[in-house]
Amino acid sequence: MSHEAAQLKVEVVEVSRVGDVALIELAPYGGGELPAWRAGAHIDLRLPGDVVRQYSLCGPAGADRWRVGVLREVDGRGGSQWLVDHAEPGLVLGASQPRRHFAYEPSGATTVFLAGGIGVTPIAAMAAEAKAAGADYSVAYSGRTRASMALADELLEVHGERVALYVGDEGTRADLDAIMVAAGSGAVAYACGPAAYLDAAAAAASRHGVDLRVEHFTPVELAQPARDEAFEVELAMTGVTVEVQPGTSILQAVEEAGALVLSSCTEGTCGTCETPVLEGEVDHRDSILTPDERARNDVMYVCVSRAACPRLVLDL
Numbered sequence: 001m002s003h004e005a006a007q008l009k010v011e012v013v014e015v016s017r018v019g020d021v022a023l024i025e026l027a028p029y030g031g032g033e034l035p036a037w038r039a040g041a042h043i044d045l046r047l048p049g050d051v052v053r054q055y056s057l058c059g060p061a062g063a064d065r066w067r068v069g070v071l072r073e074v075d076g077r078g079g080s081q082w083l084v085d086h087a088e089p090g091l092v093l094g095a096s097q098p099r100r101h102f103a104y105e106p107s108g109a110t111t112v113f114l115a116g117g118i119g120v121t122p123i124a125a126m127a128a129e130a131k132a133a134g135a136d137y138s139v140a141y142s143g144r145t146r147a148s149m150a151l152a153d154e155l156l157e158v159h160g161e162r163v164a165l166y167v168g169d170e171g172t173r174a175d176l177d178a179i180m181v182a183a184g185s186g187a188v189a190y191a192c193g194p195a196a197y198l199d200a201a202a203a204a205a206s207r208h209g210v211d212l213r214v215e216h217f218t219p220v221e222l223a224q225p226a227r228d229e230a231f232e233v234e235l236a237m238t239g240v241t242v243e244v245q246p247g248t249s250i251l252q253a254v255e256e257a258g259a260l261v262l263s264s265c266t267e268g269t270c271g272t273c274e275t276p277v278l279e280g281e282v283d284h285r286d287s288i289l290t291p292d293e294r295a296r297n298d299v300m301y302v303c304v305s306r307a308a309c310p311r312l313v314l315d316l
């Protein structure tokens, strides 16, 4: 069972639907103010049946409401389909504080925002922040059909010619190499979308010297763990040592030993279970950390990542 961060209650106050996407505006249930957030942040929403799902905030930062875009995923893990069909004003849901692992920081570098499908949600918030900061930026948004591209009209209205839409059934496709070449070596790109889209963006960025940051909505495909054998995890706060067997996650093992670790997605995408590493080498298996962050070996996501050595010491 997972332990989640302090819960808020939010009420749906407005819903608009574009294709299979519902744009849902949320206000604090019973009044008050919602916590502040920055572009790239996401929240957990607790849905009926104790289902918890993560959604990027896509409304203007600083607004007194939150807005999320939810895609009806017929083949997904469930939850989002229910929300698209049932979100109506008055629906009350549990929500977490905003968390931000896909952080945009305005800089002097030319910046390209790349969105594929529902990946537009964090990208829309980032583009708004870039505009407010006076950054040099552009947005490339790809979708299957124009009618399915949530936020497309809003992006065009706010950012004008900085936005290019690529619509599959109209025969326009984003040429990621051309986009990276136009941005130039040393540019920064932020991308969010399906795994194949992110893989193509990563390949194009590395061919043209662009620094790419990505957010995955679904877990990256994992190679085999670095170790087949069990390993030990020492919980530094209590000195307790836990043995983690193959097929068991560190999260499961330390929870069985009585440690309290916040968790949510349990698939290495949301960042809730981030845990400081004090000793030992980590086999990082999450979809969050950049290669540089992995190399620092100072935090890990214990729901999926494992040990690349016989013993880890964690700040738990």
Ligand code: FES
Binding pocket: 262, 263, 264, 265, 266, 267, 268, 269, 270, 271, 272, 273, 274, 286, 301, 302, 303, 304
């Ligand atoms: S619980 Fe989401 S990354 Fe571990």
